[in-house]
Amino acid sequence: EDKVVQSPLSLVVHEGDTVTLNCSYEVTNFRSLLWYKQEKKAPTFLFMLTSSGIEKKSGRLSSILDKKELSSILNITATQTGDSAIYLCAVDWRNTGTASKLTFGTGTRLQVTL
Amino acid sequence: DAGITQSPRHKVTETGTPVTLRCHQTENHRYMYWYRQDPGHGLRLIHYSYGVKDTDKGEVSDGYSVSRSKTEDFLLTLESATSSQTSVYFCAMRRGGSPVDTQYFGPGTRLTVL
Numbered sequence: 001e002d003k004v005v006q007s008p009l010s011l012v013v014h015e016g017d018t019v020t021l022n023c024s025y026e027v028t029n030f031r032s033l034l035w036y037k038q039e040k041k042a043p044t045f046l047f048m049l050t051s052s053g054i055e056k057k058s059g060r061l062s063s064i065l066d067k068k069e070l071s072s073i074l075n076i077t078a079t080q081t082g083d084s085a086i087y088l089c090a091v092d093w094r095n096t097g098t099a100s101k102l103t104f105g106t107g108t109r110l111q112v113t114l
Numbered sequence: 115d116a117g118i119t120q121s122p123r124h125k126v127t128e129t130g131t132p133v134t135l136r137c138h139q140t141e142n143h144r145y146m147y148w149y150r151q152d153p154g155h156g157l158r159l160i161h162y163s164y165g166v167k168d169t170d171k172g173e174v175s176d177g178y179s180v181s182r183s184k185t186e187d188f189l190l191t192l193e194s195a196t197s198s199q200t201s202v203y204f205c206a207m208r209r210g211g212s213p214v215d216t217q218y219f220g221p222g223t224r225l226t227v228l
Contacts, residue, residue: 034216042204042219043157088156092216099145099164100208101172102217106156 002027006089006105013079013112021074021108023089031100033065033072036088038107043088046074079112086110117141118207120220128228133192135223137205139185145208146188147217148172148180150201157204163188195227 004025013019025033032050036043047056049065049072056063060083063074076083086107094100118139127133137146147162149172159172161180169180177199181189192199202224206217 032216042221045216045218048216090157098170099162101147101159101162102157104156104158106154 002091002093002103004089004091004103004105006087006108008108009106010109011111013110015079015081015112015114017079017112018075018077019079019110021076021087021089021110022071023073023105024069024071025089025091025103026070027091027093027103029093029095030067031092031094034090034092034102035063035072035074036090038086038088039084046087048092076110079110081112081114084110084112118205118218118220120203120205120223122223123221124224126226126228127195129196130194133195133225133227135190135203135205135225137188137190137220139188139207141207141209142185143207143209144185145210146182147206147208148178148188148190149204149206150174150199151204151222152201160190160203195225197227199225200227201225 007022034048035046047063052067060077065072086109088107089105090102121136148160149157151157158174160178163169163182179191202222204222205220208217
């Protein structure tokens with residue numbers, strides 16, 4: 001059965017700290033791994049990773065994929081209260097002849113305090 | 115994402131009543147998806163569509179049906195709502211091609227079945 005596991009489930013840090021969120025997966029016909037941020041509304045897209053070892057970066061956020069270890073990490077440096085959210089990891093996969101689909105992890109709830 | 119809307123945004127209904135949720139996109143994308151989000155389960159795929167009148171089941175399709183008579187509209191119907199279908203429902207569309215081929219989400223519908 002395809003699955004995506006995220007850790008930790010929740011995290012409380014102080015503003016300015018650096019955090020690392022983890023995602024591991026077991027899926028067949030892997031296409032890509034995605035990270036989304038969800039505040040009190042719809043998930044918003046952060047990164048898509050397809051190649052192992054290539055870091056994607058956007059401001060204070062960065063992510064990297066390790067296809068050998070079937071995992072990914074999302075780093076946030078110099079955290080701010082606006083980073084407080086649920087961070088979702090998803091894997092895009094596709095069986096032959098069908099549309100690609102996403103399988104999501106349950107998310108990591110990050111709370112950044114002053 | 116501004117290109118995808120959902121209606122209604124909130125609904126309270128009673129067990130046994132039919133309910134239809136609407137997803138509308140303005141970008142003419144082929145692929146659309148319905149998810150439900152529950153605590154401890156993350157986002158789970160209910161049904162998806164790969165074109166007008168072309169739909170298929172996801173991992174939690176029991177009790178749900180869908181229809182897509184126009185590219186821009188994807189309807190999710192609960193034929194006879196049950197309390198276990200109380201959830202937040204998200205619609206997504208897939209923007210294919212470069213630079214990022216992934217799914218973008220509507221604002222969600224919070225459904226309560228009493």
